[in-house]
Amino acid sequence: MTHSALGTARRADARHNVARILRAAVTCLGRDPAASMNDIAREAGVGRVTVYAHYPSREALVEAAMVHVLAEGDEVLATVDLTGDPRDGLRALIEAGWMLLAQSTSVLEAALAALPPGRVQDLHAGPEQRIHDLVRRGQALGVFRTDLPARWLASVLHHLLHGAVADVAAGRLDPADAPRYLSAVTLAAYGATGA
Amino acid sequence: MTHSALGTARRADARHNVARILRAAVTCLGRDPAASMNDIAREAGVGRVTVYAHYPSREALVEAAMVHVLAEGDEVLATVDLTGDPRDGLRALIEAGWMLLAQSTSVLEAALAALPPGRVQDLHAGPEQRIHDLVRRGQALGVFRTDLPARWLASVLHHLLHGAVADVAAGRLDPADAPRYLSAVTLAAYGATGA
Known part of the structure; x- marks a missing residue:
């Protein structure tokens, strides 16, 4: 892969993760308005670190x-x-x-x-x-x-x-x-x- | 003081403290909805322990x-x-x-x-x-x-x-x-x- 193709793939990955995290947040908060970042990471099938990489706080994720x-x-x-x-x-x-x-x-x-x-x-x-x-x-x-x-x-x-x-x-x-x-x-x- | 007179005085003290704490809570929360138990104790001129003796949590005091x-x-x-x-x-x-x-x-x-x-x-x-x-x-x-x-x-x-x-x-x-x-x-x- 060239440098720029790698960048494109990474950006696609990030978009994909954001979509998964948002869908998981809507599902989890829909079940329980007090759902935690951990609950949402688990539902999305990604690590906590990935969630925090996109949303620095629970407030930011709830708003998103x-x-x-x-x-x-x-x-x-x-x-x-x-x-x-x-x-x-x-x-x-x-x-x-x-x-x-x-x-x-x-x-x-x-x-x-x-x-x-x-x-x-x-x-x-x-x-x-x-x-x-x-x-x-x-x-x-x-x-x-x-x-x-x-x-x-x-x-x-x-x-x-x-x-x-x-x-x-x-x-x-x-x-x-x-x-x-x-x-x-x-x-x-x-x-x-x-x- | 007799035992029962002492009890009466203590109950009067407690009522007096409750009234002070409630007035202080209304004043402090009126200034800042995020006012803490410490802020309210200071405003009431009583110790934290006295506040917690009457209201076991901030939630209980805010409700009162x-x-x-x-x-x-x-x-x-x-x-x-x-x-x-x-x-x-x-x-x-x-x-x-x-x-x-x-x-x-x-x-x-x-x-x-x-x-x-x-x-x-x-x-x-x-x-x-x-x-x-x-x-x-x-x-x-x-x-x-x-x-x-x-x-x-x-x-x-x-x-x-x-x-x-x-x-x-x-x-x-x-x-x-x-x-x-x-x-x-x-x-x-x-x-x-x-x-």
Whole structure:
């Protein structure tokens, strides 16, 4: 192998390891939000040293796992049609967002515990932007209220979605009811006409 | 001193120490949610051993501080008149609840970080019950929607209040706007007639 071919192979190896570690982190944290670096290394089939070579701390790895889950979620949200009636778009976004959240509750819990306050919401900038854009379009079309800023209305849905996850975890809310309950209060909170 | 007088004096000392430690915990955690047992002992003017004699772990002391703050808050909420129009009651409860939350954000943050998931919301059973009772009365009077359970509607306000605290902390919401924004979306979410 030439010097540069060796470099290319090493970089491919590193990418391969990163992918394995991230998949293992999502699996382990999904089972147990307190999963350790050792648990994740074992699941990935790599040594601890390899994990630390890519992620210098558990916090860094948990954040990377959260970013990975959000990127996958973003691909799903990108398929939701938001071009029609904003009220239907909101219902569809809530339905899809709820499914994604329900699948990633445990990774989210790990991230909330391991990352500095506010960091998890900052990482949600992508989904937040989708909601924000939809709210603004609904306001422009006159189907959502305009007496409150779009930013606050978008934040309302964020808080309700994450609050509903906590309610389900605490046994206070049946997950089967959640999307309908969320849509009902969010559409009303947005002052949706004809909802 | 007789044996029993000595016992009485010791118990009075212990009560006095507990009160000092709790006040110091609220002060220290209010300044810094990561305040240590040492910081709190120093603020209380007692030794570490005395703190540990009453609270075997930082988690136990943070929980006691949260309970103390909630009990003080409950005294304030008890003065809010909830006997008139439930819509006015809701606005008054949001206003008072917001003030209390804004004053105790840092203790709340410490509790969220130190206590097991769900514990902080469990400790809020008192304020939750006030909201729940108000929602049920509003439903019975026909001024709040009845197509969703009172429990979920009460939960909605809980999530929005705590979400707004996070928004303020992250610089996404002006605290001066918060009570009005919260009342506007909550009344709408509750389907309040004539709101």
